[in-house]
Amino acid sequence: AQSVTQLGSHVSVSEGALVLLRCNYSSSVPPYLFWYVQYPNQGLQLLLKYTTGATLVKGINGFEAEFKKSETSFHLTKPSAHMSDAAEYFCAVSDHGGTSYGKLTFGQGTILTVHP
Protein backbone atom coordinates (compact mmCIF):
# COMPACT_ATOMS: atom_id res chain seq x y z
CA ALA A 1 0.00 0.00 0.00
CA GLN A 2 1.11 3.51 -0.70
CA SER A 3 1.68 6.12 1.97
CA VAL A 4 2.73 9.75 2.02
CA THR A 5 4.45 11.60 4.83
CA GLN A 6 4.66 15.36 4.99
CA LEU A 7 7.21 16.48 7.54
CA GLY A 8 5.83 19.33 9.59
CA SER A 9 2.13 20.06 9.92
CA HIS A 10 2.94 23.78 10.23
CA VAL A 11 5.71 25.73 8.54
CA SER A 12 6.29 29.43 9.12
CA VAL A 13 8.52 31.65 6.97
CA SER A 14 9.14 35.34 6.51
CA GLU A 15 8.09 37.09 3.33
CA GLY A 16 10.92 36.78 0.82
CA ALA A 17 12.42 33.70 2.47
CA LEU A 18 12.80 30.25 0.94
CA VAL A 19 9.83 27.92 1.19
CA LEU A 20 10.60 24.23 1.65
CA LEU A 21 7.79 21.73 2.24
CA ARG A 22 8.88 18.14 2.61
CA CYS A 23 7.18 15.07 1.22
CA ASN A 24 8.29 11.44 1.31
CA TYR A 25 6.36 8.54 -0.10
CA SER A 26 6.32 4.81 0.24
CA SER A 27 5.41 2.77 -2.80
CA SER A 28 6.46 -0.50 -4.38
CA VAL A 29 7.00 1.28 -7.69
CA PRO A 30 7.62 4.97 -8.37
CA PRO A 31 4.18 6.52 -8.41
CA TYR A 32 2.81 9.64 -10.00
CA LEU A 33 3.37 12.56 -7.63
CA PHE A 34 1.36 15.72 -7.06
CA TRP A 35 1.30 18.84 -4.95
CA TYR A 36 -2.02 20.54 -4.31
CA VAL A 37 -2.76 23.80 -2.50
CA GLN A 38 -5.90 24.78 -0.65
CA TYR A 39 -6.59 28.42 0.07
CA PRO A 40 -9.17 29.25 2.74
CA ASN A 41 -12.73 28.36 1.76
CA GLN A 42 -11.63 26.99 -1.60
CA GLY A 43 -11.08 23.59 -3.16
CA LEU A 44 -7.76 21.94 -3.84
CA GLN A 45 -5.82 23.38 -6.74
CA LEU A 46 -3.06 21.53 -8.56
CA LEU A 47 0.35 23.17 -8.16
CA LEU A 48 2.42 20.68 -10.12
CA LYS A 49 2.79 17.02 -10.95
CA TYR A 50 5.46 14.49 -11.85
CA THR A 51 4.66 11.53 -14.06
CA THR A 52 7.71 10.77 -16.18
CA GLY A 53 10.66 12.59 -17.69
CA ALA A 54 12.52 15.48 -16.11
CA THR A 55 12.70 15.09 -12.35
CA LEU A 56 12.60 18.84 -11.65
CA VAL A 57 9.06 19.98 -12.18
CA LYS A 58 7.94 23.58 -12.34
CA GLY A 59 4.43 24.56 -11.32
CA ILE A 60 2.27 27.60 -10.92
CA ASN A 61 3.03 30.62 -8.74
CA GLY A 62 6.80 30.03 -8.82
CA PHE A 63 6.75 26.67 -7.08
CA GLU A 64 8.83 23.70 -8.14
CA ALA A 65 9.51 20.19 -6.87
CA GLU A 66 12.16 17.59 -7.51
CA PHE A 67 11.52 13.87 -7.67
CA LYS A 68 14.35 11.95 -6.03
CA LYS A 69 13.83 8.25 -6.46
CA SER A 70 16.75 7.24 -4.25
CA GLU A 71 15.31 9.28 -1.38
CA THR A 72 11.64 8.57 -2.22
CA SER A 73 11.05 12.29 -1.87
CA PHE A 74 9.19 15.02 -3.71
CA HIS A 75 9.89 18.22 -1.77
CA LEU A 76 8.21 21.47 -2.77
CA THR A 77 10.20 24.70 -2.92
CA LYS A 78 9.81 28.35 -3.77
CA PRO A 79 12.77 30.74 -3.67
CA SER A 80 10.91 33.71 -2.22
CA ALA A 81 7.71 33.49 -0.20
CA HIS A 82 4.88 35.91 -0.76
CA MET A 83 2.05 36.70 1.63
CA SER A 84 -0.39 35.19 -0.86
CA ASP A 85 1.33 31.80 -0.50
CA ALA A 86 -0.24 31.30 2.91
CA ALA A 87 -2.38 28.18 2.54
CA GLU A 88 -2.43 24.46 3.22
CA TYR A 89 -0.34 22.28 0.94
CA PHE A 90 -0.90 18.61 0.21
CA CYS A 91 1.44 16.07 -1.32
CA ALA A 92 -0.27 13.14 -3.04
CA VAL A 93 0.59 10.02 -5.03
CA SER A 94 -1.29 7.75 -7.36
CA ASP A 95 -0.65 4.51 -9.17
CA HIS A 96 0.43 4.54 -12.74
CA GLY A 97 -2.04 4.49 -15.51
CA GLY A 98 -5.47 3.19 -16.07
CA THR A 99 -8.34 4.14 -13.88
CA SER A 100 -6.08 4.42 -10.81
CA TYR A 101 -4.66 7.72 -12.00
CA GLY A 102 -7.14 9.77 -10.00
CA LYS A 103 -7.15 7.60 -6.91
CA LEU A 104 -4.88 9.74 -4.78
CA THR A 105 -3.22 8.96 -1.48
CA PHE A 106 -2.64 12.21 0.39
CA GLY A 107 -0.25 13.32 3.05
CA GLN A 108 -1.66 14.98 6.14
CA GLY A 109 -1.09 18.49 4.82
CA THR A 110 1.23 21.33 5.78
CA ILE A 111 -0.10 24.74 6.74
CA LEU A 112 2.22 27.45 5.48
CA THR A 113 2.22 30.78 7.31
CA VAL A 114 4.03 33.76 5.82
CA HIS A 115 5.06 36.62 8.13
CA PRO A 116 5.62 40.18 6.91
Place this chain on the structure above:
Amino acid sequence: EAGVTQFPSHSVIEKGQTVTLRCDPISGHDNLYWYRRVMGKEIKFLLHFVKESKQDESGMPNNRFLAERTGGTYSTLKVQPAELEDSGVYFCASSQLYSPLHFGNGTRLTVT
Protein backbone atom coordinates in the same frame (compact mmCIF):
# COMPACT_ATOMS: atom_id res chain seq x y z
CA GLU B 1 -15.30 26.65 -18.00
CA ALA B 2 -17.39 26.23 -14.88
CA GLY B 3 -15.63 24.35 -12.12
CA VAL B 4 -16.77 21.49 -9.95
CA THR B 5 -19.73 22.58 -7.90
CA GLN B 6 -20.72 21.11 -4.57
CA PHE B 7 -23.69 21.85 -2.38
CA PRO B 8 -24.53 22.49 0.23
CA SER B 9 -21.31 24.16 1.35
CA HIS B 10 -22.19 23.43 4.96
CA SER B 11 -24.61 21.01 6.59
CA VAL B 12 -25.35 20.52 10.27
CA ILE B 13 -27.50 17.52 11.17
CA GLU B 14 -28.24 15.44 14.21
CA LYS B 15 -27.03 11.92 14.71
CA GLY B 16 -29.43 9.50 13.08
CA GLN B 17 -30.61 11.89 10.39
CA THR B 18 -30.00 11.58 6.67
CA VAL B 19 -27.95 13.96 4.56
CA THR B 20 -27.43 14.07 0.82
CA LEU B 21 -24.46 15.83 -0.71
CA ARG B 22 -24.43 16.78 -4.36
CA CYS B 23 -21.62 17.26 -6.84
CA ASP B 24 -21.81 18.70 -10.34
CA PRO B 25 -18.61 17.87 -12.24
CA ILE B 26 -17.07 19.82 -15.07
CA SER B 27 -19.01 19.17 -18.24
CA GLY B 28 -17.46 16.38 -20.29
CA HIS B 29 -15.52 14.85 -17.41
CA ASP B 30 -16.28 11.15 -17.30
CA ASN B 31 -14.35 10.56 -14.08
CA LEU B 32 -15.86 11.67 -10.79
CA TYR B 33 -14.32 11.08 -7.38
CA TRP B 34 -15.42 11.55 -3.79
CA TYR B 35 -12.90 12.20 -1.03
CA ARG B 36 -13.31 12.97 2.65
CA ARG B 37 -11.22 14.72 5.25
CA VAL B 38 -12.04 14.01 8.84
CA MET B 39 -10.71 16.70 11.19
CA GLY B 40 -7.05 16.23 11.96
CA LYS B 41 -6.65 13.47 9.42
CA GLU B 42 -5.53 13.23 5.83
CA ILE B 43 -7.83 13.45 2.84
CA LYS B 44 -9.00 9.95 1.95
CA PHE B 45 -10.42 8.46 -1.21
CA LEU B 46 -14.00 7.22 -1.02
CA LEU B 47 -14.98 6.16 -4.52
CA HIS B 48 -14.61 6.67 -8.24
CA PHE B 49 -17.21 6.79 -11.00
CA VAL B 50 -16.54 6.42 -14.68
CA LYS B 51 -19.61 7.88 -16.28
CA GLU B 52 -22.48 6.28 -14.36
CA SER B 53 -20.58 3.18 -13.26
CA LYS B 54 -18.79 2.72 -9.96
CA GLN B 55 -15.20 1.92 -10.89
CA ASP B 56 -13.79 1.68 -7.39
CA GLU B 57 -15.64 2.04 -4.10
CA SER B 58 -12.96 0.55 -1.90
CA GLY B 59 -12.78 3.66 0.27
CA MET B 60 -16.43 3.77 1.31
CA PRO B 61 -16.45 3.45 5.12
CA ASN B 62 -19.57 1.30 5.51
CA ASN B 63 -23.03 0.63 4.11
CA ARG B 64 -24.45 3.83 5.60
CA PHE B 65 -22.88 5.61 2.65
CA LEU B 66 -24.52 5.41 -0.78
CA ALA B 67 -23.21 7.15 -3.87
CA GLU B 68 -24.97 7.48 -7.19
CA ARG B 69 -24.27 9.19 -10.44
CA THR B 70 -27.36 9.68 -12.52
CA GLY B 71 -26.83 9.40 -16.25
CA GLY B 72 -23.15 10.04 -15.84
CA THR B 73 -23.70 13.66 -14.90
CA TYR B 74 -24.08 14.88 -11.32
CA SER B 75 -23.45 12.66 -8.33
CA THR B 76 -24.97 12.38 -4.89
CA LEU B 77 -23.52 10.95 -1.71
CA LYS B 78 -26.08 9.99 0.90
CA VAL B 79 -25.29 9.23 4.51
CA GLN B 80 -28.07 7.36 6.30
CA PRO B 81 -28.17 7.33 9.26
CA ALA B 82 -25.42 9.81 10.06
CA GLU B 83 -23.06 9.15 12.96
CA LEU B 84 -20.78 11.56 14.83
CA GLU B 85 -17.66 10.14 13.16
CA ASP B 86 -19.06 11.08 9.74
CA SER B 87 -18.30 14.74 10.41
CA GLY B 88 -15.72 16.20 8.08
CA VAL B 89 -15.25 17.86 4.72
CA TYR B 90 -16.41 15.92 1.69
CA PHE B 91 -14.68 16.79 -1.57
CA CYS B 92 -15.77 15.95 -5.05
CA ALA B 93 -13.38 15.99 -8.00
CA SER B 94 -13.70 15.34 -11.69
CA SER B 95 -11.31 14.73 -14.55
CA GLN B 96 -10.83 13.46 -18.03
CA LEU B 97 -8.83 10.26 -18.37
CA TYR B 98 -5.17 10.67 -17.37
CA SER B 99 -5.70 14.31 -16.51
CA PRO B 100 -5.30 15.90 -13.09
CA LEU B 101 -8.28 16.17 -10.81
CA HIS B 102 -10.31 19.35 -10.49
CA PHE B 103 -11.71 19.69 -6.98
CA GLY B 104 -14.82 21.38 -5.73
CA ASN B 105 -14.81 23.59 -2.65
CA GLY B 106 -16.16 20.77 -0.49
CA THR B 107 -19.14 20.28 1.80
CA ARG B 108 -18.46 20.64 5.50
CA LEU B 109 -20.66 18.14 7.32
CA THR B 110 -21.19 18.44 11.05
CA VAL B 111 -23.09 15.69 12.88
CA THR B 112 -24.17 16.63 16.40
